[in-house]
């Protein structure tokens with residue numbers, strides 16, 4: 001199975017209206033980006049995946065190498081230190097990294113589409129120069145914090161406060177489950193500036209994670225994506241300059257929701273990539289493993305599994321690319337991002353489950369990669385909004401019309 005849409009314009013055949021309006025092929029440049037990332041992932045990441053997973057260490061050296069390739073600033077213009085690529089490219093990069101290791105995929109996704117994109121989209125020119133440029137160049141590693149112990153799916157529960165004090169805000173509270181929480185350099189954090197107006201009182205702040213008043217708390221010991229860093233950020237009278245407020249006070253929640261519209265496309269790509277990796281392991285194994293005197297790939301049950309896996313992955317990839325394509329055109333993607341994220345993440349769980357099944361008992365051991373995919377994919381149905389929340393978002397969009 002190819003990892004790109006492989007039916008070129010000619011495949012639309014005798015339907016001129018379709019061929020004029022839709023394309024199912026990637027450009028040579030888009031294919032080249034995918035190829036470059038695939039080669040990088042296979043040579044630089046694959047050999048150490050299990051070592052990092054077992055040690056639960058985030059490989060900072062990989063982030064540095066990805067920065068050299070422009071992958072820490074994929075979607076940002078070159079004038080801001082980025083690679084100036086499209087969302088279609090971004091989807092390809094996250095997919096190819098996650099096909100080998102979802103921990104690296106989620107790191108690139110959180111850095112690009114959450115932290116850096118929040119400042120890039122809503123920050124002032126000065127904030128962009130000060131923060132986006134080094135983030136996009138990969139000189140700084142970014143984190144983004146909306147979640148709190150009492151505010152997961154429901155941000156109304158946000159308790160972290162930001163109190164104005166002269167030329168500063170003083171932030172107090174904690175953010176949990178923060179990707180890059182203990183290894184990041186800078187974070188965009190949401191905090192309450194006005195308790196009386198619910199989510200309209202939440203504001204977004206840029207916080208230098210090396211300054212006093214902010215520290216990493218507990219690092220999570222996770223089921224999967226164990227090489228990605230997930231930690232609590234503790235804010236204790238953390239004084240940050242007023243110029244670190246993003247946009248106006250009270251705009252943080254709406255900004256965060258818009259940031260998640262882009263972020264969810266990258267979680268869909270993370271899911272597609274891991275599903276593709278799990279599928280390829282299962283396909284390979286099914287050809288090698290013999291029972292009843294023949295490869296198990298010759299049994300119809302196994303063939304049905306493989307056919308279902310490949311079909312669902314392709315459908316998930318198409319939804320993800322469609323959302324990316326819309327984003328590249330500046331269209332609103334709230335519904336499409338959630339559809340892609342919901343479908344791709346649930347597909348990844350089904351595919352990884354079947355990949356273990358096809359491996360039989362060996363799939364239950366750490367000798368085969370299916371086991372790791374099975375653990376890693378589960379995050380996709382939870383992070384950046386659970387499947388239940390995606391259904392709420394989609395339904396709300398459907399019922400609006």
Ligand SMILES: Cc1cc2nc3c(=O)[nH]c(=O)nc-3n(C[C@H](O)[C@H](O)[C@H](O)COP(=O)(O)OP(=O)(O)OC[C@H]3O[C@@H](n4cnc5c(N)ncnc54)[C@H](O)[C@@H]3O)c2cc1C
Pocket residue numbers: 110143144145146147151152153154176177178179180222225230379382383384385386387388389
């Ligand atoms: C590895 C990892 C990395 C993460 N990285 C980040 C990060 O970088 N930044 C960040 O801010 N957050 C991050 N998160 C947090 C993540 O976004 C939250 O875990 C997620 O939004 C769910 O919140 P919760 O865990 O509090 O679950 P809860 O909100 O407590 O949900 C528990 C269950 O209740 C369901 N539920 C809740 N409300 C409803 C409802 N109204 N209707 C139906 N069902 C409902 C949920 O779907 C879920 O099944 C990360 C999480 C993980 C595991």
